[in-house]
Amino acid sequence: MKPAGWIFVAIVAVLAGIFAVLNRWERVSISLGIVRLNAVPLAIALFAAFLLGMAAMLLVSLPQDRRTRDLLRAHGLLDAADPPSSPVSARPEPRDAFEA
Numbered sequence: 198m199k200p201a202g203w204i205f206v207a208i209v210a211v212l213a214g215i216f217a218v219l220n221r222w223e224r225v226s227i228s229l230g231i232v233r234l235n236a237v238p239l240a241i242a243l244f245a246a247f248l249l250g251m252a253a254m255l256l257v258s259l260p261q262d263r264r265t266r267d268l269l270r271a272h273g274l275l276d277a278a279d280p281p282s283s284p285v286s287a288r289p290e291p292r293d294a295f296e297a
Contacts, residue, residue, distance in 0.1 A: 216240065 198206075217240040224236040269275035 220239045223239040225239050225242050227234040227237055227242060266275060
């Protein structure tokens with residue numbers, strides 16, 4: 198990762214820490230239908246919502262990713278073979294446009 202990327206990650210982490218410290222005494226109630234959670238710290242509730250949202254997006258996107266990979270594999274655009282153990286170069290050799 199480039200230094201600019203690490204700086205961005207550090208800034209986000211510092212801002213999240215500041216948010217957690219400033220709201221450490223804030224409590225919320227969460228109703229999950231049958232169960233009601235009282236006096237849950239706000240920072241923990243937001244972090245849990247963030248993680249659950251990421252997990253939901255992963256589960257929603259997996260079938261589409263599978264269909265896309267199957268389609269690419271069917272057209273020969275996704276190589277299903279194992280990569281060689283010692284590659285000579287990282288770039289593939291260009292093919293002639295008129296080769297069949």
